[in-house]
Amino acid sequence: MHICFELSGENDTLPAAEVYASLSAEEIRYRVIRRYPRVVIVNIDKNNLTKLQLLAQRLSMTHRIYQVITTSTPEKQAVLDAINRTDLSHFIKQGQTYCVRVHRLGRSPLIKTPQVLEPEIGEIVYRYGVKANLQTPEVCFKLLLTSKMAIFGILLHRINRSSFEERKPKNKPFFYPGVLMPRISRVLINLCEIKKNELLLDPFCGTAGILVEAGLLDVNVIGSDIQWKIVSGAKMNLEYYLEKYTFMYQDAAHLALKDESVDAVITDPPYGRSTRIKSVETKKLIEDAVKEMWRVLKKGRKAGIVYKEKIDGLIIGAGFSIVEYHKERVHKSLTRHLYIIKKE
Ligand SMILES: C[S@@+](CC[C@H](N)C(=O)[O-])C[C@H]1O[C@@H](n2cnc3c(N)ncnc32)[C@H](O)[C@@H]1O
Numbered sequence: 540m541h542i543c544f545e546l547s548g549e550n551d552t553l554p555a556a557e558v559y560a561s562l563s564a565e566e567i568r569y570r571v572i573r574r575y576p577r578v579v580i581v582n583i584d585k586n587n588l589t590k591l592q593l594l595a596q597r598l599s600m601t602h603r604i605y606q607v608i609t610t611s612t613p614e615k616q617a618v619l620d621a622i623n624r625t626d627l628s629h630f631i632k633q634g635q636t637y638c639v640r641v642h643r644l645g646r647s648p649l650i651k652t653p654q655v656l657e658p659e660i661g662e663i664v665y666r667y668g669v670k671a672n673l674q675t676p677e678v679c680f681k682l683l684l685t686s687k688m689a690i691f692g693i694l695l696h697r698i699n700r701s702s703f704e705e706r707k708p709k710n711k712p713f714f715y716p717g718v719l720m721p722r723i724s725r726v727l728i729n730l731c732e733i734k735k736n737e738l739l740l741d742p743f744c745g746t747a748g749i750l751v752e753a754g755l756l757d758v759n760v761i762g763s764d765i766q767w768k769i770v771s772g773a774k775m776n777l778e779y780y781l782e783k784y785t786f787m788y789q790d791a792a793h794l795a796l797k798d799e800s801v802d803a804v805i806t807d808p809p810y811g812r813s814t815r816i817k818s819v820e821t822k823k824l825i826e827d828a829v830k831e832m833w834r835v836l837k838k839g840r841k842a843g844i845v846y847k848e849k850i851d852g853l854i855i856g857a858g859f860s861i862v863e864y865h866k867e868r869v870h871k872s873l874t875r876h877l878y879i880i881k882k883e
Pocket of ligand 1: 748766790808
């Protein structure tokens with residue numbers, strides 16, 4: 540069965556990478572069929588259909604998830620022919636209500652006014668003895684138009700992206716500027732393939748943004764920081780969003796944790812710009828902290844680290860291998876470098 544993920548356009552590489560990692564984290568075997576800038580189509584076993592609900596709760600850089608019915612070139616007649624040839628009775632039953640929506644992703648010059656297709660496709664569906672309902676349809680048919688392909692499917696899940704907006708740093712009980720946005724924190728968590736009830740550590744936790752996003756997925760979280768005023772603020776945020784968490788006041792370069800005791804480490808260490816540093820100079824601190832990350836992480840598991848510049852040498856020097864690398868442009872003087880690293 541082919542499943543289509545409609546990706547957000549906020550980053551070139553992160554949305555698709557998040558989909559692949561989340562499928563793996565939920566143990567859904569998949570094969571990539573197509574990859575366009577705003578769309579990924581994968582093949583999964585139909586027994587895993589219900590598990591897609593778990594992905595809808597996890598993903599932060601996907602808008603919607605569809606089951607693909609048919610595809611064609613992005614030309615009007617080709618689209619209508621493909622839908623006419625398909626038996627839609629597998630997707631909608633007599634007496635159910637439906638709507639048809641057409642959505643253009645990027646430029647698709649072949650169909651200049653895609654909305655004209657909505658009533659034409661609607662008429663094809665109507666022949667199955669079903670009734671249109673544009674407000675609260677039981678089945679929503681969607682035609683996605685990319686410049687290379689038209690994808691016709693039914694909507695399975697809509698990702699609640701506004702919940703990430705509601706949790707943006709300014710809306711939290713404790714705030715300071717320059718911290719990661721919830722969607723980036725969530726992407727890092729997904730890229731590390733951490734599962735429910737596993738243990739995640741953030742040794743430079745600041746306002747606890749990463750911990751909150753992980754805790755909301757029922758991951759057990761441990762956070763630590765070295766500034767007292769941050770410690771009390773982080774606790775305010777953790778109390779507000781989570782029922783359980785562990786917090787420690789400690790230096791990220793000397794963690795009071797056993798070897799190989801955590802399932803993932805995700806962190807956004809100080810960049811030596813605005814955050815106050817209580818250990819030697821920043822680079823040395825990061826170097827020592829990455830070694831500690833390696834020590835406390837279980838073998839075969841992944842960690843995520845974000846920094847203001849490339850730190851490949853330091854990561855490899857600590858014993859990790861780099862499995863993914865992404866960039867996030869924040870503003871003209873800050874591009875964050877996101878590493879997903881593995882303890883082999
Ligand atoms: C960039 S901020 C983390 C922001 C965090 N991702 C958030 O969402 O708020 C870095 C944090 O590292 C903490 N820090 C600096 N030196 C530290 C050290 N040696 N050990 C532990 N934490 C330290 C700072 O107090 C600061 O809160």
